[in-house]
Amino acid sequence: MPIRTVLAVLTATTALVLTGLWVGYNVNMLPLGASSNASTYDDLFKVLFSIGTVLFLGIVILLVYSLFRFRRRSGDLSDGLAIEGNLPLEIVWTAIPAVVVLFVGLYSYDIYERMGGMATLNDHMAMDHGAMQQVSVKEGDTAGRVWGGIGVAGMDAAPAGPVLPVEVTAMQFAFIFHYPGSDITSGELHVPTGQQVELRMEARDVIHAFWVPQFRLKQDVIPGQPTVLSFTATRAGTYPIICAELCGPYHGGMRSNVVVHEPDAYDNWLQQNTPNRTTT
Amino acid sequence: MTLANPSDFDGNLQPQGWLRYFSFSLDHKVIGLQYLVCGFIFYLIGGALAGVIRTELISPISDFVSRETYNEVLTLHGTVMIFLWIVPVVNGAFGNYLIPFYVGARDMAFPRLNAVAFWLIPPAGILLISSYFIAGAAAQSGWTAYPPLSLTTPAAGQVVWILSVLLLGGSSIFGGINFIATILKLRRPGLKLMMLPMYCWAMLGTSVLVVLSTPVLAGTLILLSFDIIAHTGFFNPTMGGNVVVYQHLFWFYSHPAVYIMVLPAFGLVSEILPIHARKPLFGYTTMVYSIMAIVFLGLIVWAHHMFTSGTPPWMRLFFTIATSFIAVPTGIKFFNWLATLWGGKIALNSAMLFSCAFIVNFVFGGITGVALAQVPFDIHVHDTYFVVGHFHYIVYGGTVFVIFGSLYHWYPKFTGRLLNEDLGRLHFLLTFVGFNLCFAPQHWLGLNGMPRRVAEYDPAFTTLNQVSSVGALLMAISTLPLLINVVVTAINGKEAGDNPWNALTSEWLTSSPPPVENWHGEAPLVTEPYGYGQHQETKA
Numbered sequence: 001m002p003i004r005t006v007l008a009v010l011t012a013t014t015a016l017v018l019t020g021l022w023v024g025y026n027v028n029m030l031p032l033g034a035s036s037n038a039s040t041y042d043d044l045f046k047v048l049f050s051i052g053t054v055l056f057l058g059i060v061i062l063l064v065y066s067l068f069r070f071r072r073r074s075g076d077l078s079d080g081l082a083i084e085g086n087l088p089l090e091i092v093w094t095a096i097p098a099v100v101v102l103f104v105g106l107y108s109y110d111i112y113e114r115m116g117g118m119a120t121l122n123d124h125m126a127m128d129h130g131a132m133q134q135v136s137v138k139e140g141d142t143a144g145r146v147w148g149g150i151g152v153a154g155m156d157a158a159p160a161g162p163v164l165p166v167e168v169t170a171m172q173f174a175f176i177f178h179y180p181g182s183d184i185t186s187g188e189l190h191v192p193t194g195q196q197v198e199l200r201m202e203a204r205d206v207i208h209a210f211w212v213p214q215f216r217l218k219q220d221v222i223p224g225q226p227t228v229l230s231f232t233a234t235r236a237g238t239y240p241i242i243c244a245e246l247c248g249p250y251h252g253g254m255r256s257n258v259v260v261h262e263p264d265a266y267d268n269w270l271q272q273n274t275p276n277r278t279t280t
Numbered sequence: 281m282t283l284a285n286p287s288d289f290d291g292n293l294q295p296q297g298w299l300r301y302f303s304f305s306l307d308h309k310v311i312g313l314q315y316l317v318c319g320f321i322f323y324l325i326g327g328a329l330a331g332v333i334r335t336e337l338i339s340p341i342s343d344f345v346s347r348e349t350y351n352e353v354l355t356l357h358g359t360v361m362i363f364l365w366i367v368p369v370v371n372g373a374f375g376n377y378l379i380p381f382y383v384g385a386r387d388m389a390f391p392r393l394n395a396v397a398f399w400l401i402p403p404a405g406i407l408l409i410s411s412y413f414i415a416g417a418a419a420q421s422g423w424t425a426y427p428p429l430s431l432t433t434p435a436a437g438q439v440v441w442i443l444s445v446l447l448l449g450g451s452s453i454f455g456g457i458n459f460i461a462t463i464l465k466l467r468r469p470g471l472k473l474m475m476l477p478m479y480c481w482a483m484l485g486t487s488v489l490v491v492l493s494t495p496v497l498a499g500t501l502i503l504l505s506f507d508i509i510a511h512t513g514f515f516n517p518t519m520g521g522n523v524v525v526y527q528h529l530f531w532f533y534s535h536p537a538v539y540i541m542v543l544p545a546f547g548l549v550s551e552i553l554p555i556h557a558r559k560p561l562f563g564y565t566t567m568v569y570s571i572m573a574i575v576f577l578g579l580i581v582w583a584h585h586m587f588t589s590g591t592p593p594w595m596r597l598f599f600t601i602a603t604s605f606i607a608v609p610t611g612i613k614f615f616n617w618l619a620t621l622w623g624g625k626i627a628l629n630s631a632m633l634f635s636c637a638f639i640v641n642f643v644f645g646g647i648t649g650v651a652l653a654q655v656p657f658d659i660h661v662h663d664t665y666f667v668v669g670h671f672h673y674i675v676y677g678g679t680v681f682v683i684f685g686s687l688y689h690w691y692p693k694f695t696g697r698l699l700n701e702d703l704g705r706l707h708f709l710l711t712f713v714g715f716n717l718c719f720a721p722q723h724w725l726g727l728n729g730m731p732r733r734v735a736e737y738d739p740a741f742t743t744l745n746q747v748s749s750v751g752a753l754l755m756a757i758s759t760l761p762l763l764i765n766v767v768v769t770a771i772n773g774k775e776a777g778d779n780p781w782n783a784l785t786s787e788w789l790t791s792s793p794p795p796v797e798n799w800h801g802e803a804p805l806v807t808e809p810y811g812y813g814q815h816q817e818t819k820a
Binding site for chain 1: 426433517558562565614615623636650782810
């Protein structure tokens with residue numbers, strides 16, 4: 001291969017990789033992040049976005065270049081070169097996706113573990129508060145088994161300290177949040193920043209899903225099969241809770257809010273809404 | 281019926297002329313075209329349903345159709361497009377037309393079963409559409425029909441939906457058995473498996489998936505219908521049923537269904553590219569093994585549709601790994617296609633435009649697919665418009681683009697006339713621009729908070745939804761030049777001759793349209809279907 005071709009290919013590849021990295025790290029495709037999980041997620045997104053941009057642009061440029069350079073000139077009825085394959089070349093482009101996929105897989109496993117995804121789901125049953133069991137463990141359930149979700153602990157960004165449990169009941173077409181510690185029932189979720197929250201969720205009728213885009217978290221809420229979702233909010237504000245599983249005619253309207261307070265403001269909210277202090 | 285005697289096919293029982301397309305014809309070419317035209321009619325119906333969806337989503341409030349109707353429309357749109365357009369056309373239409381040619385046979389292995397398989401489709405389709413009118417309400421639980429929603433929405437429509445999908449699944453299984461038997465048992469003497477055109481391998485792999493996975497869907501839907509009709513409790517949580525088991529069983533079919541839609545498209549592209557690039561298909565052997573790898577991996581990835589469901593951590597990990605690895609054999613195929621083009625003499629006609637656009641679209645959809653396979657990534661975007669964008673890049677940008685490309689490529693064989701290239705390029709331009717305008721913005725919408733299957737959404741998303749709807753409008757308009765082209769050229773199009781592309785595969789080595797017995801004499805033995813550049817003398 002002539003040295004000029006090698007140089008041209010190297011320059012083009014470098015330019016492509018730099019473009020991909022620039023796009024991945026500078027084009028913002030995501031909403032505001034408001035949980036400790038969000039920054040971890042956004043790291044993964046940037047890596048995937050960069051790799052994806054490099055691969056996509058590379059293949060499209062190669063394709064368009066081939067279509068232009070190897071176009072049939074008018075009057076030329078001859079065939080192209082009779083090349084039926086090239087084993088070393090084929091090994092190279094088996095290796096490219098294999099290496100990319102291996103890297104992406106290992107990296108996303110790491111991210112998943114940092115999100116707390118590998119925490120044992122049924123752990124909290126052992127250290128459960130007594131108040132919890134009466135609601136989350138219904139009669140007939142397989143001994144309060146949790147079927148899916150992201151459990152407590154394991155999150156590297158999660159602060160040590162007590163976990164705030166909230167029981168979530170989903171029904172057509174609303175979410176109900178119950179705070180077993182203070183017996184508050186609310187249509188909106190209120191949480192403090194900096195404390196790990198564990199949602200224990202079950203649906204009453206059909207399957208729903210609890211999704212907060214700013215937390216980058218979602219978990220189906222299933223009738224008969226309790227699920228959990230743990231997170232730590234990091235930024236005060238009001239964010240939408242969206243039902244993400246088709247649940248009937250008003251599925252699009254099944255929304256609520258999560259209000260993230262600074263710890264002091266959360267304590268205020270808690271005191272003002274605890275049943276023995278107000279009439280509701 | 282023995283296949284040795286071509287005169288059997290000219291029996292008086294078979295109607296001639298245009299009437300045969302409305303008959304119980306046993307001719308694989310007639311059946312192939314029946315599949316194609318029938319599928320296209322359902323494409324128009326499914327497209328009209330998509331039009332309703334995109335019209336509703338022009339504004340953030342539910343104001344075009346009622347919320348119930350909206351859910352009926354999205355359920356019918358998905359079901360029609362998958363079971364009545366893509367699967368029948370990419371398998372049934374091109375498979376029936378081409379496979380007997382490629383194996384050097386005069387018909388499929390079981391011609392009557394073949395006709396039965398086709399004739400199950402129109403009644404099943406009519407049944408499905410009519411449920412909107414006669415049963416009071418069509419199914420409203422999406423094409424996935426997850427219980428308990430499918431148990432609590434109007435029962436009649438859901439039962440009709442199940443019946444219709446069972447019929448279509450049956451048709452698909454009949455077709456799959458027929459393709460396997462034809463490819464393995466009906467090859468002309470001297471034709472070895474590794475001499476077969478790539479589409480045969482794709483159809484063999486697809487048919488294995490059909491035969492292994494479709495019965496699981498059928499069984500699942502029968503259990504679901506018991507829950508609805510007989511009030512059993514398989515999937516009813518109030519009776520101790522398990523709703524997540526339904527999801528496992530459903531996706532055990534419905535993930536392979538993606539490959540049932542996409543592998544044949546890979547096969548068709550592998551036929552089109554070498555002919556118009558005048559080069560052999562690059563890496564034939566690795567292409568064959570890639571198909572086998574995709575078939576195997578395709579069977580063990582289903583739970584990536586359930587990452588946010590009742591899915592324990594170990595299962596999330598296993599299915600992330602298995603799903604990611606599908607990118608390897610798929611990547612090999614795309615690099616091989618690029619290598620096929622490299623150094624060729626490419627005629628960039630309509631068939632090639634659609635095929636090359638398929639590469640662009642599918643690579644995009646494949647990259648978002650690898651991202652979606654990663655549990656932490658998927659947890660945020662699952663069940664959002666990101667997924668809607670992703671799978672339309674796969675099934676529309678992938679398979680439907682290939683169907684259009686194949687139409688331009690094989691229409692001269694079907695009719696003896698060439699489709700008009702100017703109308704073809706217009707069709708391509710409208711489709712490509714409209715498609716990307718419609719589905720690219722949906723990725724951003726999903727990432728930023730728009731769930732799928734909603735009739736109302738956050739007003740912040742209005743502009744991009746309107747862009748998407750404009751794209752859909754362009755896609756609707758794009759069918760006009762195609763329809764005009766097909767009708768006008770059928771009447772007075774340019775004569776194609778037998779082999780307008782100077783192709784080497786055996787469907788081109790006979791007259792256009794071919795005789796009932798496919799070749800007037802003995803079937804040709806094509807040992808090198810991609811031998812371009814070696815046989816310059818074949819240009820007659």
